[in-house]
Amino acid sequence: MLKRLPPEIWDIIVGFIDTQEDCVALPSSHIVTEALLSCLTVCKTIGFSAQEKLYEKCLYIDSAWRLKDLLKSSVFRAIGSFDPPSTTWTGFSALYLAPFSGDTIDELEVIVDIQILFSTLHKTLKRLVINMPLRSVYPNDDAGPVVRPALRQAFQHLIAIEEFVSVRDELYLSTICPSDFIEEPNLWCQWTNLRRLALYNVDIDGFFITEIQRATKLEALVLTRADGIYEGIEKLLRNAPQSAKVYLVNSKEEFLQTTPFDEAPTIYTDVLRAKLSGRGEKTAAGSASLKFLFAEDYQTEHEPNSPSPIDICQNWIEGKALDGSLWRGQ
Structure with a gap:
């Protein structure tokens, strides 16, 4: 035996x-x-x-110390020295990154580690989900001139990204004060291999739509709790890549809200469909397709201390992005 x-x-x-x-x-x-x-x-x-x-x-980095440990690992150092463990090595292609300890990005040591991480994995990292409080420090804040350019520089290293999800914002990496009325290019539109993109609370304005046009390989665009939907959705669908699928995500509570037509509560999705010339979720030939996704709360509805629509949507997007089901549009 x-x-x-x-x-x-x-x-x-x-x-x-x-x-x-x-x-x-x-x-x-x-x-x-x-x-x-x-x-x-x-x-x-x-x-x-x-x-x-x-x-x-299993590259689930949800703390500063996990990020530090990853950078110290022998396998990571081997990748950094262009000496991968084997010719068939497929590691470091997907990553979840939420390294900040609280609700601020004012942690310079963490940002330096992110720079090291991205500069080392710039050729291998293809799928990235981030949960970072990028709007916690603005360019005109005291720490803004230090931490924001450093973070933007870190993300500029990424050249192989095909799938990207920002749970908390629209990947807000601007280094210019909002009052300056100058728009910096979004880094995601510079990722030439980008096929899947999910952003939170983006403003669907002319600048955003112009940048979407540059993402020529885009197959799926997920916009959670986006602003400017009613005004910008038609133009977005016309200008996005024709084969792209556009998903609008929100909680059921927020999809039921006052519309520009009536002061009474109305199903917002129905009004949007009517605006699209009665085509519902189908759009004209030559346009991207549109579908509505309802973020679900797994807690009992109406219970005390139930999560806000913001929490519901962010938790839902993060979970769906991590298990890969987000892109199936269910």
Whole structure:
């Protein structure tokens, strides 16, 4: 009777651990992450297979210390020295990043670490979900001239991004004061491989629509709690890439609100459909398609201390982005 399984069998077992192909990153508490971490202790033979899966599907960085530990890891340093662990290495292609400790980006050490992270992974990182309070410090605040240019510079390193989600804002990385009435180019429109984009509370104005036109490979655009929907949606659909799918996300509570036509509560989605010449969710030939998605709260409705529409939408978007189901438009 064998006292231990041969390494080849263990390697097969690791191969069958389901890392959920569509997901971006699994947290440390997830059963898959825990299983892969356990495999690291079995033997060196299967350690590499488990390690590769961890760096491929479990880069869930939700604190400054996790980010610091990642930068110190031998695998990360090997990537930085252009010496990947193997020619088939697929790690560091997907990442969840929420490293700030509170509701401010005024943490220069964290920003420096983000710069190191992005400058090292600029060729491999293709899928990125961020949860950062980018609007906590404005360009005209005391810390603005220091932290904001540094963060913008960090994101400029990313050249391979194909899928990007900003949970809290529209990737607000402006270094110019809003009162200056000067628009800085959005960094996402400079990512030439961008196929999927999800932004929060973006203003659908002429500048945004012009920038969307530059995203020629865009296949899906998710706009959560966007401003200027009623005024800008038709022009957005006409100017977005023809094959793109546009999703408008909000809570049911906020989709039921006063419309420009009536002071009484009206289903906003119905009015938008009527505005689109009665076409509903279908649009004219040569235009992007439109669909409404309702963010759901998993708590009991109307219970005390229930989350706000902001929390509902941000939590919903983050969860859907991380498991990959956001892009299925369900």
